[in-house]
Amino acid sequence: MHLHRQPPGTPGYDLHVQVIPVLSLSGLVLYALAEAYAVAALRTNRPKFDRAAAWCLGAGLIVHFAALEVRGRILHSVPYRDLPDSMSLFAWMLAASYAFLLLRHRESSTGAFLLPVVILFDAVALATRDRQGPPTPELRGSLFALHVTMAILGYAALTLAFVLAVLYLVQMRQLRLHRMGVLFARLPALDVLDRLQRTSITAGVCALAVSATIGLVRARIYWGTIWDAKVLATFVTILIYLGALASTRLGWKGRRSALLSIVGFAVLLFSYTVVNLFFTQEHVFR
Amino acid sequence: MSAVPQAELLLVGWDFRTAPLDLRERLAFTPDAIRAALGNLREEGLLAEGVIVSTCNRSEIYGVSSSEDGDGSRLSEFVARFHGLPEPELRRTSFRHSGAAATRHLFRVAAGLESLALGEDQVLHQVREAFQVAAGAGAARSVLHRMFQKAFAVGKRVRTETALSSRPTSIPGVALELAQKVYEDLASRRFLILGAGETASIFYDLILSRGARRIEVANRTLERAQALAARGGTARRLDEVPGLLAQSDIVVCATGSPQPILKAENVARALDARRGEPMLILDLGVPRNAEAGIAKLENAFLSAVDDLEQIAARNRNEREADIPRAEAIIEEELTEFAAWFGALAVVPTLTELRRRFDAVREEAFDRAIAEMKDITPAQRERLQRVARSLVNSLLHDPTEALKSEPDPLLRVLRAEAVRQIFRLDDERGG
Numbered sequence: 101m102h103l104h105r106q107p108p109g110t111p112g113y114d115l116h117v118q119v120i121p122v123l124s125l126s127g128l129v130l131y132a133l134a135e136a137y138a139v140a141a142l143r144t145n146r147p148k149f150d151r152a153a154a155w156c157l158g159a160g161l162i163v164h165f166a167a168l169e170v171r172g173r174i175l176h177s178v179p180y181r182d183l184p185d186s187m188s189l190f191a192w193m194l195a196a197s198y199a200f201l202l203l204r205h206r207e208s209s210t211g212a213f214l215l216p217v218v219i220l221f222d223a224v225a226l227a228t229r230d231r232q233g234p235p236t237p238e239l240r241g242s243l244f245a246l247h248v249t250m251a252i253l254g255y256a257a258l259t260l261a262f263v264l265a266v267l268y269l270v271q272m273r274q275l276r277l278h279r280m281g282v283l284f285a286r287l288p289a290l291d292v293l294d295r296l297q298r299t300s301i302t303a304g305v306c307a308l309a310v311s312a313t314i315g316l317v318r319a320r321i322y323w324g325t326i327w328d329a330k331v332l333a334t335f336v337t338i339l340i341y342l343g344a345l346a347s348t349r350l351g352w353k354g355r356r357s358a359l360l361s362i363v364g365f366a367v368l369l370f371s372y373t374v375v376n377l378f379f380t381q382e383h384v385f386r
Numbered sequence: 387m388s389a390v391p392q393a394e395l396l397l398v399g400w401d402f403r404t405a406p407l408d409l410r411e412r413l414a415f416t417p418d419a420i421r422a423a424l425g426n427l428r429e430e431g432l433l434a435e436g437v438i439v440s441t442c443n444r445s446e447i448y449g450v451s452s453s454e455d456g457d458g459s460r461l462s463e464f465v466a467r468f469h470g471l472p473e474p475e476l477r478r479t480s481f482r483h484s485g486a487a488a489t490r491h492l493f494r495v496a497a498g499l500e501s502l503a504l505g506e507d508q509v510l511h512q513v514r515e516a517f518q519v520a521a522g523a524g525a526a527r528s529v530l531h532r533m534f535q536k537a538f539a540v541g542k543r544v545r546t547e548t549a550l551s552s553r554p555t556s557i558p559g560v561a562l563e564l565a566q567k568v569y570e571d572l573a574s575r576r577f578l579i580l581g582a583g584e585t586a587s588i589f590y591d592l593i594l595s596r597g598a599r600r601i602e603v604a605n606r607t608l609e610r611a612q613a614l615a616a617r618g619g620t621a622r623r624l625d626e627v628p629g630l631l632a633q634s635d636i637v638v639c640a641t642g643s644p645q646p647i648l649k650a651e652n653v654a655r656a657l658d659a660r661r662g663e664p665m666l667i668l669d670l671g672v673p674r675n676a677e678a679g680i681a682k683l684e685n686a687f688l689s690a691v692d693d694l695e696q697i698a699a700r701n702r703n704e705r706e707a708d709i710p711r712a713e714a715i716i717e718e719e720l721t722e723f724a725a726w727f728g729a730l731a732v733v734p735t736l737t738e739l740r741r742r743f744d745a746v747r748e749e750a751f752d753r754a755i756a757e758m759k760d761i762t763p764a765q766r767e768r769l770q771r772v773a774r775s776l777v778n779s780l781l782h783d784p785t786e787a788l789k790s791e792p793d794p795l796l797r798v799l800r801a802e803a804v805r806q807i808f809r810l811d812d813e814r815g816g
Contacts, residue, residue: 146547275567276681278693280560280700285553289570290664353662354685 123167124188124226130160131195131219138211142286150208157199157211164192164222178245186252188225191218193256197300201260205296209286214263243314250311255372257304258341262365264297265358272355290354297361298348305341308334333371340364395529395727396433397488398458398465398480399446402502405479412471415440417519423447423468424525432460435530437520439495441512443502448492450529458482486724489533493716496541498551505550505705505712510541529727536723543715548708553701558592560694560701561668565636568666568687573597578634579619580627580648581641582610585670589638590614602630606641631656637667639675650679657685668694728801732788735801738810739784743777 134156141149168189171179179185195218201207267287274284287293312334319328344352344360352360400413415423420438427433433449440446447461462480466473483491491500496513498505517534520526526534545551554560562572569575577598579586582605593601594617601619604627605611611621622630624647631637631652639648648667653676657665662685669676669690681688751773755766788800804810 144547145549145552271567275564275687278689278697280553280563280697284567285563287567289566290568292570348662350661354664356662 120167120170121226121229123163123170124222124229127160127164127167128219128222128226130156130163131191131215131222134160135212135215135219138208138215142209142212143282145282145286153208153211154202157195157202157215161192161195161199164188164195168192178248184225184229186248187221188229189248190252190255190259191222191225193253194218194221194259197256197260201296205292207288207292207296209288210260210263210267213267214260217259217263243318247311247314247318250307250314254304254306254308254311255368257300257307258337258365258368261297261300261304261361264293264300265361265365268293268297268358269355272358294353294357297358298345301341301345301361301364305338305345308338308341312338330371333367337364337368337371340367394451395485395488395533396449396451396458396461397446397483397491398461399439399444399482399491400476400480401444401446401500404481409471409475409479410442410445412469413440413445413465413476414442415445419468420516420519421523423464424520424523426468427461427464428525430464432464433525435527436525437517437530437534439513439516441509444495444500446491446495448488448530448533458484486720489536489723489727490716490720492533492537493540493720496537497544497712497716498541499709499712499716503555504702504709505544505555507545507551510538510545513537513541532726533723536719540716540719543719544712547715548711549704550708550712551705553704555698555702555705557670557691557694557698558589560697561589561638561670561689562592562596564668564687564689564694565666568664569635572636573599575635576600576633577602577636577638578627578630579603579614579638579640580624580675581605581639581671582607582614583640583642585640586638587614589640589668589670590617590619594618602634604630606643628652628655631665632659635663635665637665637676638670639667640670641675643671643675644673646674646677648676648680650677650683653680653686654683657683660685670694732801735804735810736785736788739804739808740777740781742808742810743781747773747777 134153137149137153137156140146141153168179171185171188179189194214198211198214198218201210268290271284271287271290271293274280275290288296312331315331315334319331340360341364344357344364347360348357400410402410405413415438420440423438424433424436427436427447427449433451435450437448438446439448445465447465449461458480459477459482462476462482463473465471466476492513494500496510498507498509501509513534517526517530521531554563565572565575572593573596575598577593577600579590579601582603586603586605590601590603599618601615602622603611603615603619604622604624605614606624608621608623611623615621627648632655634656637648641647648669653665653667664685664687667676667680667686667688669688672691674690676688676690678688680686751770754769755761761769784804788804791800
């Protein structure tokens with residue numbers, strides 16, 4: 101689809117720029133409401149709170165998507181120009197992956213722990229966003245869009261895996277110490293958490309691998325070199341997670357698998373923040 | 387002229403609080419007996435509608451009375467005759483409620499508040515079955531239908547909105563909950579049961595009821611293990627246990643052995659072979675059957691009887707703390723039901739009111755005709771019409787006021803006021 105270019109200063113551009121904060125803020129409020137209901141559901145075990153949380157999450161996803169869509173129209177690309185943009189897209193994908201868990205596995209207790217991450221990233225994105233014009237040619241095109249989308253999808257899936265791994269350790273601790281509180285009753289069984297976590301890792305690693313492959317091809321074309329701190333960090337991340345998956349097959353299930361997933365996430369976080377901000381030469385958000 | 391009977395809700399019952407077990411056993415109704423009793427009750431005109439709830443802890447007759455049996459004593463006489471039991475004993479051990487109190491009792495039963503084990507689930511199922519038997523026999527119609535539907539709603543709400551039924555309070559229940567937090571689907575898991583005594587037997591039936599199919603029973607005497615395994619499983623000798631551990635997801639220890647028979651070293655070896663797959667060990671034996679060191683092994687989850695008992699006690703406290711919330715739900719639903727039931731009173735009130743007016747009209751008319759000797763049939767007819775239209779006009783406004791009041795509670799209050807003003811209740815039995 102060809103989008104009409106709306107340069108800064110034209111009425112269409114200004115309208116878009118004005119509507120984004122409204123949509124983003126509404127999305128954030130809806131996520132916060134969903135979190136409030138999810139916590140209430142966790143504490144009281146009332147189905148009506150679960151339903152309310154699901155509806156707020158759905159509405160938040162739609163409004164947030166509309167904000168991303170408008171931003172994409174201004175940029176003529178996937179909205180991934182700078183760190184705030186990528187954080188906002190990441191928050192959306194994380195919320196969407198939780199919605200998937202909810203629809204596919206009827207697993208609602210994760211929400212109260214996952215949504216704070218969504219809210220944090222969305223809020224930081226909203227607070228630090230600035231208005232910017234259309235991107236340079238190398239940051240356009242469908243291949244670039246796929247590269248970005250896959251990378252952020254990978255991050256979202258691996259964040260989900262991280263939350264599930266932490267919940268696994270929490271649930272395991274409760275079982276060992278016989279602390280059978282409300283949280284114990286509401287969290288899923290260990291084998292379910294383990295399975296969901298492994299599925300998330302598989303999805304995340306696949307998405308990252310696709311993204312990295314496209315990234316390498318594009319790096320050859322635009323930069324002339326493929327060596328960059330970001331590339332290195334991404335490969336380390338992929339390797340750790342592949343190791344986690346392989347070790348599961350070799351018998352590192354349960355606690356160790358959860359710990360590996362948490363280590364992998366720490367590296368991912370490092371790659372996403374510190375490497376992005378300070379180390380990478382080429383892979384910066386201009 | 388006979389009075390219009392005022393439908394009244396009645397309850398006569400015997401439960402574990404009022405009647406001893408041997409009496410409760412003799413008071414129990416089979417479904418066929420329930421059908422027969424309900425038929426007799428209606429034939430004898432004792433009840434217009436009826437439902438009999440009969441479980442091992444209670445026998446209760448709920449009814450809509452069409453006669454004047456205010457304290458339900460005729461119902462208890464009926465039960466004495468039906469079961470061939472001494473009436474005085476039944477009267478002494480029964481409890482009787484009418485009106486809102488009868489409804490409240492049913493709601494409390496459905497909520498599990500009247501159960502021996504607070505908040506148990508089974509009773510709601512039993513109440514539902516009792517209602518279905520009565521409905522099938524044509525004995526539960528509009529009023530009891532409505533009342534029991536409300537009771538089911540109460541039972542459901544209490545179970546979802548309060549902690550009254552949420553957590554298990556028995557040791558086997560807690561053990562099963564633990565198992566389901568390690569492995570969600572117990573049916574596909576492998577069980578190893580050590581011991582073939584009573585505890586082992588209870589747990590065996592419990593996991594069979596959860597769909598478990600792969601069960602091994604190991605016991606010192608193989609014959610007893612074989613007897614248990616006949617329900618669906620494999621019998622083993624105790625010395626086979628170390629070899630069986632690696633493939634067992636859930637191990638239940640329930641032997642009377644004075645020494646621990648489940649060694650930590652054997653479990654450690656099995657866990658290595660299981661490659662990180664967790665193992666749950668439920669030690670129901672007293673003294674302990676499993677070495678305490680097992681609890682320290684990675685991916686092993688050990689729970690002893692003491693642990694389970696503590697969890698059960700905590701859950702019981704949690705349930706008790708939520709009784710006020712359950713009672714609030716009951717009162718809420720009771721108000722709704724009472725409003726609906728009270729609204730039923732409007733129609734009989736209006737019928738009685740009209741009868742009263744017609745009686746006055748006829749009396750006045752007859753007196754007037756007797757005084758007028760030379761009246762023509764046409765004049766007489768005209769006089770009759772005037773009298774009727776007078777009564778109709780007088781009744782028009784009160785009828786409308788009663789019927790058109792949208793608030794059911796106000797409607798009941800108004801019907802009550804009409805009954806008092808026109809002394810409609812004075813005629814009863816007259």
